Amino acid sequence: MNLRKGNLMDVRDDIKVLDATIRDGGLCNNFEFSDEFVKALYETNVKSGIDYMEFGYKASRNMFSESDFGKWKFCKEEDIRAIVGNNDTSLKISVMADVGRCDYKTDFLPKSESVIDMVRVACYIHQIPAAIEMIEHFHALGYETACNIMAVSQAGANQIDQSLQMLAKTNVDVIYLVDSYGSLYPENACELTCKYINAVENTNKKVGFHAHNNQNLAFANTIETLSYGVSYLDVTVQGMGRGAGNCASELLIGFLKNPKYNLYGILQFIEKYMPALREQGVVWGYDLQYFCTGLLNRHPREAIEFTNQDRKDYAEFYHSLMDNY
Amino acid sequence: MNLRKGNLMDVRDDIKVLDATIRDGGLCNNFEFSDEFVKALYETNVKSGIDYMEFGYKASRNMFSESDFGKWKFCKEEDIRAIVGNNDTSLKISVMADVGRCDYKTDFLPKSESVIDMVRVACYIHQIPAAIEMIEHFHALGYETACNIMAVSQAGANQIDQSLQMLAKTNVDVIYLVDSYGSLYPENACELTCKYINAVENTNKKVGFHAHNNQNLAFANTIETLSYGVSYLDVTVQGMGRGAGNCASELLIGFLKNPKYNLYGILQFIEKYMPALREQGVVWGYDLQYFCTGLLNRHPREAIEFTNQDRKDYAEFYHSLMDNY
Numbered sequence: 001m002n003l004r005k006g007n008l009m010d011v012r013d014d015i016k017v018l019d020a021t022i023r024d025g026g027l028c029n030n031f032e033f034s035d036e037f038v039k040a041l042y043e044t045n046v047k048s049g050i051d052y053m054e055f056g057y058k059a060s061r062n063m064f065s066e067s068d069f070g071k072w073k074f075c076k077e078e079d080i081r082a083i084v085g086n087n088d089t090s091l092k093i094s095v096m097a098d099v100g101r102c103d104y105k106t107d108f109l110p111k112s113e114s115v116i117d118m119v120r121v122a123c124y125i126h127q128i129p130a131a132i133e134m135i136e137h138f139h140a141l142g143y144e145t146a147c148n149i150m151a152v153s154q155a156g157a158n159q160i161d162q163s164l165q166m167l168a169k170t171n172v173d174v175i176y177l178v179d180s181y182g183s184l185y186p187e188n189a190c191e192l193t194c195k196y197i198n199a200v201e202n203t204n205k206k207v208g209f210h211a212h213n214n215q216n217l218a219f220a221n222t223i224e225t226l227s228y229g230v231s232y233l234d235v236t237v238q239g240m241g242r243g244a245g246n247c248a249s250e251l252l253i254g255f256l257k258n259p260k261y262n263l264y265g266i267l268q269f270i271e272k273y274m275p276a277l278r279e280q281g282v283v284w285g286y287d288l289q290y291f292c293t294g295l296l297n298r299h300p301r302e303a304i305e306f307t308n309q310d311r312k313d314y315a316e317f318y319h320s321l322m323d324n325y
Numbered sequence: 326m327n328l329r330k331g332n333l334m335d336v337r338d339d340i341k342v343l344d345a346t347i348r349d350g351g352l353c354n355n356f357e358f359s360d361e362f363v364k365a366l367y368e369t370n371v372k373s374g375i376d377y378m379e380f381g382y383k384a385s386r387n388m389f390s391e392s393d394f395g396k397w398k399f400c401k402e403e404d405i406r407a408i409v410g411n412n413d414t415s416l417k418i419s420v421m422a423d424v425g426r427c428d429y430k431t432d433f434l435p436k437s438e439s440v441i442d443m444v445r446v447a448c449y450i451h452q453i454p455a456a457i458e459m460i461e462h463f464h465a466l467g468y469e470t471a472c473n474i475m476a477v478s479q480a481g482a483n484q485i486d487q488s489l490q491m492l493a494k495t496n497v498d499v500i501y502l503v504d505s506y507g508s509l510y511p512e513n514a515c516e517l518t519c520k521y522i523n524a525v526e527n528t529n530k531k532v533g534f535h536a537h538n539n540q541n542l543a544f545a546n547t548i549e550t551l552s553y554g555v556s557y558l559d560v561t562v563q564g565m566g567r568g569a570g571n572c573a574s575e576l577l578i579g580f581l582k583n584p585k586y587n588l589y590g591i592l593q594f595i596e597k598y599m600p601a602l603r604e605q606g607v608v609w610g611y612d613l614q615y616f617c618t619g620l621l622n623r624h625p626r627e628a629i630e631f632t633n634q635d636r637k638d639y640a641e642f643y644h645s646l647m648d649n650y
Binding site (some may be wrong): 004008105185186187188215216217218219220221223224227248250251254255263264267268270271275288291295312313314315318319 | 576
C-alpha cells in the first residue's frame with residue numbers, strides 16, 4: 001500500500017516543475033509565438049524558480065514543412081540559443097521528440113554541443129520499444145531523458161505493467177504518466193501513480209505527471225499524484241494547451257511550499273502577455289465539449305472541431321459522442 | 326484511519342445531490358431569476374435525478390427590504406408553490422436560513438403545511454449555539470435539517486471538534502463542511518471530512534460538502550470528500566455561485582454512476598438558459614483574483630470588488646492582499 005509522501009507544508013527536493021507552455025500551448029497557435037513572448041516567458045520561468053522549460057517539439061523536417069509551422073515545432077539549436085544564449089541559469093531546457101515523427105538519429109547534437117538538457121520521448125503504449133531505442137540514443141548523447149506514455153487511460157493494466165517493467169531496465173530518467181484525454185479522476189490517477197512509483201522503486205528514476213483539464217481536474221490530479229510521490233510536474237501558463245489545456249503554472253506555483261518558487265512574476269507575465277493571445281483568437285481551456293470527451297475517455301479531436309465551428313449545442317454533441325462510442 | 330467508501334464504479338444509495346443554483350447563484354444576480362428559468366431548472370432537476378433543489382434564502386423581511394432583491398432571497402411559500410405546485414415529484418425542496426438574518430420563529434409554517442422539505446441553517450463556527458436553537462425549532466416543525474458551518478478553513482481544530490460534538494447530540498440530519506473561501510486542497514478537505522464522518526459515527530446523521538472553485542478544485546474536492554464518505558453534495562449549474570462559483574452540476578452528474586442521474590437534460594438546460602445570464606452581465610467562475618484570495622484563505626470580497634471594477638492587474642492585486650495579510 002502506497003501512502004502520501006510528506007505533507008502539505010513540506011518542501012520536497014525531488015519536485016521539479018516543467019513549463020510546457022510553448023510545446024503544449026503551441027498546439028493551440030501552430031507554434032507561432034513571438035520571440036518577445038518566448039524570451040519573456042523564459043525570464044519569468046528563471047525568476048519564478050521553474051525547473052525546466054520545454055521549448056517545443058523536435059519534429060522531422062522531412063515529414064513536416066517548416067513553412068507550415070512556427071519554429072517551435074522544430075526547435076533548432078540556433079533558435080533556442082537566440083532566446084537563451086548559453087542559458088547560464090538554473091533553469092533546464094527540454095524538447096519533446098515524438099516516436100515516429102522525429103529524425104532523432106540526425107537532428108540531435110551531442111549534449112556537450114547543445115543547450116538542451118532533457119529530451120522527452122512521447123509515445124503511445126504500443127510504441128514503447130521504439131521509445132526505448134530513442135531514449136538510449138539520447139542517453140548515449142549525454143541528455144537527460146523522459147518517456148511520456150500518452151493516453152494511458154486507454155491502455156490495459158497488463159500493457160502498463162509490462163511497459164513499466166521494460167522502462168525500469170533502461171537508462172531513462174523520468175517516466176511520465178500522461179492523462180492525454182483528461183479522463184482520469186484523482187482516485188484513478190493516484191492508483192496509476194502508485195503503479196509507476198512501485199515500478200521505479202530501487203532505481204534512481206523519477207515519475208512525472210502531465211495533466212489535461214477536460215474535467216477541471218488538471219490541477220487537482222497534479223497535486224494529488226504529487227502527494228503520492230510524483231516528482232516531475234508539467235504546467236503551462238494559464239493552462240495553455242491543446243483543447244481544455246493543462247495544469248496552470250500559477251495554481252501549482254501557488255501550492256508549492258518551496259520558497260524558491262515565486263508566484264508574483266507569473267502573474268505579471270500573465271497580465272502582460274496572455275490577453276493578446278486570446279485577442280488573436282487563440283482558444284484553449286475548460287469547456288463543456290472537452291468535458292464530454294474527457295468523461296467518455298476519448299481523444300479531444302471532436303471537441304476541438306466543435307470549438308472551431310463555434311458550436312454551442314452541447315447536448316447534441318454529447319448525444320453524437322454516445323452514438324459513436 | 327478512514328478509508329475510501331466504495332469505489333469509482335459503485336452506486337452509493339446514501340449520495341444526495343443538492344442543486345443550489347438559485348441560492349448560491351442568486352448571490353451573483355441579486356436573486357433576480359425569471360420564473361421561466363426557475364421552472365425550467367426545477368423540471369431539469371426532476372428529470373435529471375437531482376435529489377434536492379434549494380430555492381434560496383428565507384431572509385428576514387425586517388432586515389432586508391423586499392424591493393431590493395429578487396424573491397428568492399425570501400422564498401415565500403406562495404412563490405415556491407407558483408413554480409412547483411404541490412411538488413409531486415421525487416425532488417425535495419430546501420431553503421437556507423442564515424443565523425442572525427432570519428425571522429425563523431415567525432417565517433416558517435409547520436412542515437405539514439409547507440412544500441419545503443429541508444431547512445439548511447448556515448452559520449459561522451462561533452454561532453453554533455444559535456444554529457442549534459434554530460435547528461431544533463425546524464426539527465420540531467417537522468423539517469429535515471442541515472447545519473452548514475461556513476468558512477471552516479479559518480476555524481481552529483478545537484472549535485471544529487467541539488462544534489461537531491455539540492451537533493452530534495442534536496436532531497440535525499446533515500452536517501455540512503463548507504469551503505467558503507475555496508482554500509481547501511483535496512488533502513485538507515479529506516482530513517476534515519474524516520473528522521466530520523467520525524463525529525457522526527453511530528448516529529443516523531450524514532455529512533455534506535459545499536465547494537467553492539477559487540483554485541479550480543470545487544469538483545475535485547467534491548468527489549474526493551465523497552469518496553471518504555460525504556453523502557450530501559452541493560452543485561450549481563455551470564458552477565454558478567458567488568465569486569469563483571461552486572462544483573458544477575454537469576461535472577458531478579457525469580461522475581456519478583447511479584443510473585438515476587442523467588447528464589443530457591442538464592446540458593440541454595445549460596445551452597438554452599445559461600448564455601442569456603452571461604449576456605445580462607452576470608459574472609461568476611474561476612479567475613485569477615479568486616485564486617489569489619483562495620490561496621490566501623480569505624473571504625472573496627476583495628476579488629469580487631476587483632471583478633466589478635473590471636481590473637486585470639492581477640500581480641498588483643496579489644501584492645495588495647499580501648500587504649494586508
